[in-house]
Amino acid sequence: MERLKDLYDAHSENAEVVGLYASGLFNLSISQSPEEQAATVNRLKVLYDNHSENTEVTVRYAMGLGNLAYSQPPVERTTPVDLLEALYNKHPGVQEIAQAYAGSLVGLALSQTEEADVRCTLERSQTVLDQHSDDSDIQLRHAKTWFNLTLVQAEPDIPATVSDIAAFLRSHPDAILEFREALDEYLREHPDHAARYQPLLELGGDGHA
Secondary structure (H helix, E strand, C coil), X not given: CHHHHHXXXXXXXXXXXXXXXXXXXXXXXXXXXXXXXXXXXXXXHHHHHHCCCCHHHHHHHHHXXXXXXXXXCHHHCHHHHHXXXXXXXXCCXXXXXXXXXXXXXXXXXXXXXXXXXXXXXXXHHHHHHHHCCCCHHHHHHHXXXXXXXXXXXXXXXXXXXXXXXXXXXXXXXXXXXXXXXXXXXXXXHCHHHCHHHHHHHCXXXXXXX
16 A cells, blocks of 8 residues: 555556555455544545546545445444435446445444434435436345334334335345345344244245245
């Protein structure tokens, strides 16, 4: 990173060098502690502020914010999500930013404890899905955000939500396999919840129940 920083300082007008520096910062952030990661993403923000026309910088900044929405303490996740929403609105045609924003909403919903808050997050996710309805990654992230609603609902309300998620996934079969993998991981930690999610467990990886 020091060598990349020196290269950037010497050639900050070169778009390829700027993009390489942004990629290096993002890669660095992946293996850092939450505090270090936040500092590195802030460096990406400074880079973006100076080179907002560079798509590579914009995408790496967005991806860094998306990771923060998972790694930061729950009370701090709203900030990276709101920054990502602003990026998404400013660059609506960049698919990677839409994916990062949709993913950050999964992390935000997971941190929320009130049903009304999760439903608000789900509405934001639905807006992204409406604009990128053919993107299987966004379909998956919407389903995961929706799943997080069941974690805060009253027990009698959960079956209807699970049924709705199952119907959504049947209509978007490309998202089923990875959703089932995430569900299986959740159930390994919460085996007593298996009956609750039986309609989702009946979905096959090929998109058929």
